[in-house]
Amino acid sequence: MTRRLWLRIGLVAFVAAVSVFYLYPPRKTMNLGLDLQGGIHLVLGVDIDKALQIQTDRTAERVRSTLEAKGIAVQKAERRGNTEIQLQLAAPTTWADAQTVFEREFPSFEVKEADQSAGRLVLAMRQREIASQRESFVRQGLETIRNRVDQFGVAEPSIQQQGENRILVQLPGVQDPERAKALIGKTALLEFKLVDDRVDPAQAAGGAPLPPTAELLYERRVDPETKQERRIPIVVQKKPMLTGADVADAEVRLDQGTQPYVSLTLTPAGGKVFAQVTTDNVGRLMAIVLDGNVYSAPRIQERIPSGQAQITGSFTLEQARDLKIVLKAGALPAPVQILEERSVGPSLGADSIRKGIVSSAAAALAVVVFMLVYYRLSGLIADVALALNLLILMAALAGFHATLTLPGIAGVVLTIGMAVDTNILIFERIREELRSGKTVRAAIDSGFARAFRTVIDTHVTVLVSAAILYQFGTGPVKGFAVTLAIGLLASLFTAVFFTRLVFDLMYMRGRKVESISI
Amino acid sequence: MIQIFVNANYDFVGKRRWFYAASAGLMLLSLIWILFAGGLNYGIDFTGGALIQVRYDKPATVDLVRRGLDEIKLGAAVIQQFGDAQEYLIRLPQVAENPETLSKQVRDALAKAAGGKVEIRRLEFVGPQVGRDLQLQALYAVLAGMAGILIYVAFRFHFRDGVISVAAIAHDVIVTLGALSITHRELSLPVLAALLTIVGYSINDTIVVFDRIRESRGKGVRKGQTLAELVNAAMNQTLSRTLLTSFTTFIAAAVLLIFGGEVLRDFAFALVVGVVTGTYSSIAAASLVLDWETWSRARPRSSGKVPAKA
Numbered sequence: 018m019t020r021r022l023w024l025r026i027g028l029v030a031f032v033a034a035v036s037v038f039y040l041y042p043p044r045k046t047m048n049l050g051l052d053l054q055g056g057i058h059l060v061l062g063v064d065i066d067k068a069l070q071i072q073t074d075r076t077a078e079r080v081r082s083t084l085e086a087k088g089i090a091v092q093k094a095e096r097r098g099n100t101e102i103q104l105q106l107a108a109p110t111t112w113a114d115a116q117t118v119f120e121r122e123f124p125s126f127e128v129k130e131a132d133q134s135a136g137r138l139v140l141a142m143r144q145r146e147i148a149s150q151r152e153s154f155v156r157q158g159l160e161t162i163r164n165r166v167d168q169f170g171v172a173e174p175s176i177q178q179q180g181e182n183r184i185l186v187q188l189p190g191v192q193d194p195e196r197a198k199a200l201i202g203k204t205a206l207l208e209f210k211l212v213d214d215r216v217d218p219a220q221a222a223g224g225a226p227l228p229p230t231a232e233l234l235y236e237r238r239v240d241p242e243t244k245q246e247r248r249i250p251i252v253v254q255k256k257p258m259l260t261g262a263d264v265a266d267a268e269v270r271l272d273q274g275t276q277p278y279v280s281l282t283l284t285p286a287g288g289k290v291f292a293q294v295t296t297d298n299v300g301r302l303m304a305i306v307l308d309g310n311v312y313s314a315p316r317i318q319e320r321i322p323s324g325q326a327q328i329t330g331s332f333t334l335e336q337a338r339d340l341k342i343v344l345k346a347g348a349l350p351a352p353v354q355i356l357e358e359r360s361v362g363p364s365l366g367a368d369s370i371r372k373g374i375v376s377s378a379a380a381a382l383a384v385v386v387f388m389l390v391y392y393r394l395s396g397l398i399a400d401v402a403l404a405l406n407l408l409i410l411m412a413a414l415a416g417f418h419a420t421l422t423l424p425g426i427a428g429v430v431l432t433i434g435m436a437v438d439t440n441i442l443i444f445e446r447i448r449e450e451l452r453s454g455k456t457v458r459a460a461i462d463s464g465f466a467r468a469f470r471t472v473i474d475t476h477v478t479v480l481v482s483a484a485i486l487y488q489f490g491t492g493p494v495k496g497f498a499v500t501l502a503i504g505l506l507a508s509l510f511t512a513v514f515f516t517r518l519v520f521d522l523m524y525m526r527g528r529k530v531e532s533i534s535i
Numbered sequence: 536m537i538q539i540f541v542n543a544n545y546d547f548v549g550k551r552r553w554f555y556a557a558s559a560g561l562m563l564l565s566l567i568w569i570l571f572a573g574g575l576n577y578g579i580d581f582t583g584g585a586l587i588q589v590r591y592d593k594p595a596t597v598d599l600v601r602r603g604l605d606e607i608k609l610g611a612a613v614i615q616q617f618g619d620a621q622e623y624l625i626r627l628p629q630v631a632e633n634p635e636t637l638s639k640q641v642r643d644a645l646a647k648a649a650g651g652k653v654e655i656r657r658l659e660f661v662g663p664q665v666g667r668d669l670q671l672q673a674l675y676a677v678l679a680g681m682a683g684i685l686i687y688v689a690f691r692f693h694f695r696d697g698v699i700s701v702a703a704i705a706h707d708v709i710v711t712l713g714a715l716s717i718t719h720r721e722l723s724l725p726v727l728a729a730l731l732t733i734v735g736y737s738i739n740d741t742i743v744v745f746d747r748i749r750e751s752r753g754k755g756v757r758k759g760q761t762l763a764e765l766v767n768a769a770m771n772q773t774l775s776r777t778l779l780t781s782f783t784t785f786i787a788a789a790v791l792l793i794f795g796g797e798v799l800r801d802f803a804f805a806l807v808v809g810v811v812t813g814t815y816s817s818i819a820a821a822s823l824v825l826d827w828e829t830w831s832r833a834r835p836r837s838s839g840k841v842p843a844k845a
Contacts, residue, residue: 052798060665194658195639358660360638365588365656372796380790384783391537391779424725427791427799431806434787435736438780442743445776448538471746474691475739481683482735486728489676494728501732535536 036412050422055363068351109136207261263287288324373426394534425496432504439512565713583666603648737813
């Protein structure tokens with residue numbers, strides 16, 4: 018045999034060997050999609066406007082307290098729109114002092130409107146600051162969700178940014194999608210707020226006006242016997258004493274061995290503030306607020322210097338554990354909203370796999386038998402080429418860490434039908450050349466050469482479709498596009514290169530060939 | 536050996552007006568049906584809403600599912616048996632309900648009404664914004680696919696062939712959409728994937744014929760052979776291979792339709808229809824080459840004169 022022929026045999030053997038290498042062991046290398054193994058796919062939208070509002074609200078409170086600490090009385094400090102603060106000084110004479118405070122303490126804001134004689138002005142967040150905040154909201158959200166998922170314990174989660182303000186979360190094999198969703202979607206903004214006892218909460222709930230520094234919240238209490246839920250109004254100071262950012266660690270403990278609660282260890286700085294606040298407010302109530310709901314409002318009995326705090330409430334062990342996770346992982350910088358969800362139970366996934374295997378086998382069997390009957394020995398060669406094609410396809414999926422989805426399996430089945438097209442085009446051409454009176458060798462030569470051009474054209478059109486599908490599609494549809502494209506590319510190698518090699522080995526060497534089984 | 540259509544000599548070109556009429560008729564029927572009767576049944580991927588697949592631990596009925604759902608008032612639900620009597624598909628329009636608690640609510644309500652256990656096997660929720668985005672993107676994707684093929688075929692063959700290919704693809708896509716509408720099937724993301732596959736695949740038979748026409752003309756028109764004869768001969772010569780290649784793909788798609796399960800059913804159906812119409816439309820597409828040529832040759836000669844009508 019010639020050197021060239023050996024090289025070609027070597028190449029086919031090499032490709033087959035590499036494919037087997039990538040596929041072994043199959044259970045470990047094949048990445049199953051969420052629709053096959055069960056799991057949950059979420060697209061979350063980060064509410065950036067809301068986050069900016071929260072940010073601005075906090076700054077407004079800070080402006081008020083900073084000014085007042087400097088002896089500048091403030092009549093009003095409120096958010097306007099998403100990123101502006103409307104400010105009314107009690108006395109216009111303090112104008113110049115106030116300006117100095119803004120410049121020194123709030124560099125991320127600029128004075129937008131000013132009426133010195135009335136002592137009124139509007140602070141606006143700088144554009145540069147808004148842009149960097151937007152970016153950091155999504156990045157922090159991503160980071161926080163990743164932390165929560167890591168602590169929740171999911172094998173091979175995928176958490177990525179999608180577009181400008183969307184986060185894609187994929188959790189394969191999750192058994193309890195509801196719990197996972199609650200865990201991921203919770204903003205988990207923890208605040209410690211002093212209860213404002215100047216106001217009667219019942220009246221406030223009835224619509225009585227509140228002082229500008231106070232707000233009305235509710236505590237939900239479930240009666241352990243009747244399971245009835247009650248909403249108890251509580252008026253608290255707007256300004257939080259501490260937030261979740263001051264929490265260093267959280268743990269689930271059991272009260273008297275039965276009732277779970279979450280024990281918090283504060284950061285050193287947080288612990289200092291907590292000690293000071295508890296010293297100054299012995300006898301008052303401190304509300305523990307999570308996402309705007311009061312969990313509990315215990316009375317401060319004495320100074321707490323240890324930096325330890327507790328969140329109690331009527332929760333189950335599981336709820337306590339999830340609360341611990343979100344507190345440890347930190348709050349989302351902005352509320353998130355579920356824009357899209359696809360969850361598949363594990364039993365349906367197993368069903369789909371079974372049906373996928375049956376379909377693949379049935380399609381392969383039908384096509385293999387057809388090729389054998391219609392093209393006999395050449396059909397057998399095409400069938401071997403098809404087997405090689407599927408081997409390469411599977412290995413490529415494993416090698417690229419692509420995910421096999423249900424539409425992906427459909428792509429495999431379709432590949433079975435399309436891959437033999439190439440051989441049909443070639444074989445029909447060879448038959449035609451034979452009919453026109455060419456010798457076997459001449460017919461094979463011109464059959465392959467002439468069909469090749471058509472084969473390329475037909476491949477390109479489907480590849481164009483697959484490329485657009487990949488660009489456009491979401492998870493499962495992408496999987497379909499990938500398998501289709503790989504299967505088609507592989508068929509160029511198997512149905513053209515490999516088949517030609519076998520033909521060359523069988524008919525092109527040594528003595529004269531009289532007939533061909535095609 | 537088995538061979539089909541070895542010395543086929545059908546007069547496709549002579550009867551081309553019948554093929555045009557049939558293709559135009561099919562397209563028109565599909566369009567009329569879509570516009571005035573069935574409409575396109577967009578799935579939740581495109582409209583937003585929720586789809587919940589539930590499985591009871593014992594056989595149930597659509598009524599039983601509805602009774603369970605009435606309890607929680609989720610709006611106009613469409614309920615459909617899915618496979619056997621234990622499994623149902625619930626479609627909900629725009630859910631105001633928080634998707635976080637939707638599955639729990641539905642499961643509890645159905646279980647309570649049935650007095651048994653209910654498993655949520657699949658839940659898909661698509662927000663309205665995502666759905667609207669997708670509708671436009673889907674249209675762009677199909678158009679982009681057709682544009683890509685127009686450019687490729689025009690580049691490899693002739694501008695004329697590119698335009699005809701796109702017309703053939705449009706035909707295949709419209710007829711497939713019509714078939715989906717007539718059979719009340721849903722237009723979902725997988726079905727769209729099938730449509731895009733048809734865009735790329737159904738044109739293959741046409742390309743095979745184009746290729747043969749080009750090859751025959753490259754050899755030079757034989758003495759006494761008209762262009763019409765050449766085109767007709769090309770169609771007959773490639774008849775066996777276009778039918779055989781489509782046949783194997785048809786087998787694969789049909790197998791998916793039969794064994795692939797409910798989730799893939801509409802997808803496979805679209806493929807089956809697309810593969811068949813794609814093969815059929817290649818006859819009309821190849822004939823159009825002839826008419827285009829005749830027309831473009833006649834035009835410059837006819838300028839200023841009364842066109843000679845053949």
